[in-house]
Amino acid sequence: MAKPLDYHTIREIFTRFQAADAEPKGELDHTNVYTLLVAVALSAQATDAGVNKATKSLFQIIETPQQMLDLGLEGLTDHIKSIGLFRQKAKNVMKMSQILVDDYEGIVPNSRAALQSLPGVGRKTANVVLNMWWHYPAQAVDTHIFRVGNRTRICPGKTVEAVERAIEDNIPVDFQQHAHHWMILHGRYHCKARKPLCRTCIIRDLCPYEDKTE
Structure with a gap:
């Protein structure tokens, strides 16, 4: 080495x-910590520009986990189908949103362990959210x-x-x-x-x- x-x-x-x-600044568009979390999760094996294009209309109608659940899997899939691995990512976002509603009162947690416990959220995604939103190094x-x-x-x-x-x-x-x-x-x-x-x-x-x- x-x-x-x-x-x-x-x-x-x-x-x-x-x-x-x-x-x-990070180059993923978002409106709050939840949409940042979604955008970062969607960006795995995809470009920021591609994710921004896909989420432009999505984030005009979605700001909370409950709104994502109300949109439904089919609705989300239709928005992000231009992104690689979109079907699995859509399923993860829906599961993640359900957990946030059920276990965290719809609030995105700010510990790495709690973030990494969410479907589709690895250490890299958790670190991006901690850094960009909570300014943790x-x-x-x-x-x-x-x-x-x-x-x-x-x-x-x-x-x-x-x-x-x-x-x-x-x-x-x-x-x-x-x-x-x-x-x-x-x-x-x-x-x-x-x-x-x-x-x-x-x-x-x-x-x-x-x-x-x-």
Whole structure:
């Protein structure tokens, strides 16, 4: 396993990220914590843009778990059929909404364990909701973060769990709140999988990646 960058280099990297975008935002559209939870659950193996397109009309009529139950499985399925794995995702959202109504009075819980107990909600989804809605410095490791973390050696790891721990261990605490958003956006728009835009990268001189593009 590659050795992570030193503290001062990582601090400089995130200082630059912060200077470029002081308040990075997630790109999933939502109106409240429940619609955020639904959107994140739907985004597994799908793009944020694709989820936003599918939920645009849905979130105009749905804001609560009870409203989702009233819409019904068929109604939800019709709204999200452009998203991959839409049938299973629709079933999970309906089961999740029923549990929220029955066990949580229609309120989305704000503990990771309670969130992960909901159908279709894994650790990544729970961490996104905790970070974006409650501003808890939870680190949701997706493919972009996994790639950027290992390629830059900010937070190297062979598994998602290892990268998550490395983020918590290696990144200075004052950057923890926005760390995963900075890394996701950097991976999505600059440090791309097949052809990273190294020439215009703001951390090029700090990045140890050997196969930089010109």
